[in-house]
Amino acid sequence: MPPKKVAIESTNVVRFGRVKNNLKMGVVGLPNVGKSSLFNLLTEQAAAAENYPFCTIEPNDSRCAVPDERYDYLCKIWNPPSCYPAYLHITDIAGLIKGASEGAGLGNAFLSHIQAVDGIYHVVRAFENPDVVHVEDSVDPTRDLDTILSELCLKDLEILKKGVQAEMAAVKKGGGRYKLSILFNDTIAKIQELLEKQIPVASGDWSAGEIELIKEKFQLITTKPVIYLVNLTSADYIRRKNKWLGKIAAWVQAHGGGQIIPFSIEHEQALWDAKTNGTEAPEGASVLPKIITTGYSALNLTYYFTAGDKEVRAWCIHANALAPQAAGVIHSDFERGFIKAEVVAFEDFKALSEGQKSMANVRAAGKYRIEGKAYQVQDGDIIHFQFNVTAAPAPKKK
Numbered sequence: 001m002p003p004k005k006v007a008i009e010s011t012n013v014v015r016f017g018r019v020k021n022n023l024k025m026g027v028v029g030l031p032n033v034g035k036s037s038l039f040n041l042l043t044e045q046a047a048a049a050e051n052y053p054f055c056t057i058e059p060n061d062s063r064c065a066v067p068d069e070r071y072d073y074l075c076k077i078w079n080p081p082s083c084y085p086a087y088l089h090i091t092d093i094a095g096l097i098k099g100a101s102e103g104a105g106l107g108n109a110f111l112s113h114i115q116a117v118d119g120i121y122h123v124v125r126a127f128e129n130p131d132v133v134h135v136e137d138s139v140d141p142t143r144d145l146d147t148i149l150s151e152l153c154l155k156d157l158e159i160l161k162k163g164v165q166a167e168m169a170a171v172k173k174g175g176g177r178y179k180l181s182i183l184f185n186d187t188i189a190k191i192q193e194l195l196e197k198q199i200p201v202a203s204g205d206w207s208a209g210e211i212e213l214i215k216e217k218f219q220l221i222t223t224k225p226v227i228y229l230v231n232l233t234s235a236d237y238i239r240r241k242n243k244w245l246g247k248i249a250a251w252v253q254a255h256g257g258g259q260i261i262p263f264s265i266e267h268e269q270a271l272w273d274a275k276t277n278g279t280e281a282p283e284g285a286s287v288l289p290k291i292i293t294t295g296y297s298a299l300n301l302t303y304y305f306t307a308g309d310k311e312v313r314a315w316c317i318h319a320n321a322l323a324p325q326a327a328g329v330i331h332s333d334f335e336r337g338f339i340k341a342e343v344v345a346f347e348d349f350k351a352l353s354e355g356q357k358s359m360a361n362v363r364a365a366g367k368y369r370i371e372g373k374a375y376q377v378q379d380g381d382i383i384h385f386q387f388n389v390t391a392a393p394a395p396k397k398k
Contacts, residue, residue, distance in 0.1 A: 016211060067292060067293065074346075191204075322377070343368075
C-alpha cells in the first residue's frame with residue numbers, strides 16, 4: 001500500500017473555494033463503485049445503493065458529525081444537557097459515465113450537481129467481484145479515473161467557452177469603450193491549456209489576480225479540492241495491499257496531485273453491522289473518521305468551542321476567520337457589537353484544568369487570554385465572547 005498521504009499540496013485549491021461555513025463535499029465516481037454505500041455509512045442514512053447503474057438519480061444530501069476527541073472531552077467534563085458537534089455536509093451524486101459532458105447517462109444534470117458542491121470525494125473501485133456490475137465490464141481504476149477527469153475537464157472547457165462568449169458580448173455591447181484585458185486573455189489561455197491536457201485548473205500556478213478573475217467569471221469544477229477514496233475488498237484493506245494502489249498513486253501525481261485514502265465498503269459495513277447487532281467486530285479499524293476529517297479540512301473549515309453548564313458546542317468557521325466573524329456564527333449581534341474574546345487553547349485547558357470545569361488554574365498560569373478584533377481564531381479554541389448592542393443595525397444601502 002502506498003503512503004497514507006500521496007499529495008501535491010497547493011494553496012490554490014483553498015483560495016479558489018467559497019469563504020463560507022456551510023460548504024459541502026460531493027461523493028463522485030462511476031456507477032457501482034460504492035458511492036451510495038459510503039454515503040449511507042458516513043451519514044447513517046438509507047439512500048438506495050443497489051447493484052445497477054444510476055440507482056441514484058437525484059442527489060441525496062445529509063450531514064455527519066466530525067469526530068473529535070477534544071469535543072468528547074469537553075462534553076464529559078461539563079456534562080451539559082445539550083451537546084452539538086461540528087458537522088460535515090455531504091451530497092451523494094449520481095454515477096457518471098463516459099460521454100456525460102455530451103449528455104450520456106445523466107449527463108449535464110450530474111455535472112451541475114458537482115458544480116453545486118465545494119469539494120469532491122472521488123470514489124474509485126479497486127476490487128473484483130463478479131456479483132457487482134461494472135459499467136465498463138472490467139475493473140481498471142486508472143481507466144476509470146481518466147474517464148471521470150476527462151468528463152470534468154470537458155465540462156470546464158464548455159463553461160470556459162460560454163464565459164468567454166459572454167465577456168465578448170459585453171465588450172461588443174459597450175460599443176468600443178471596453179476591450180478584453182491582457183489578464184483575461186492570458187488567464188483563459190492558461191486554463192484552456194491545462195484542461196486540454198486533462199490537468200485540473202486548481203493545480204495550475206496562479207497569481208492572486210488570476211484566481212480572483214476565475215472565481216468571478218467562471219464556476220469551474222476542476223478548481224474544487226479532490227480526495228481520492230479507493231474502495232478495496234475487506235481482505236486487501238486489512239492486509240494493506242492491492243495491485244492497483246501504486247498505479248493509482250502514480251496517476252494522481254501526474255494529474256495535479258491530491259490525497260488518497262484506501263478504504264473498504266465491505267469492511268466498514270461489517271463493522272457497522274457488528275456495532276448494530278452487538279456482535280464481535282472484525283479485525284481492522286474504521287477509516288471513516290479519517291475520511292470525514294480530511295474532507296472537512298479540504299474545505300478549509302475549522303471550528304472553535306463554547307463550553308458551559310447548559311451547552312457544549314463546536315462552531316464551524318472558515319479557517320483564518322477573525323474573532324468578530326467567528327462570533328457572528330453564533331448570532332449577528334455578537335459580530336456587530338463585538339467587544340472582546342476570552343480565549344483558551346484546548347490543549348492548555350486540558351493540561352491545566354485537572355479534569356474540572358473551572359478556569360482558575362488556566363487563569364493562574366496566564367493561559368486565559370483577552371483577544372480583540374484582529375485575533376485570528378485557532379482550531380480548537382475555547383471562547384467566551386463579550387458584546388454589546390445598543391442600536392439597531394444600519395439599513396442596507398440600495
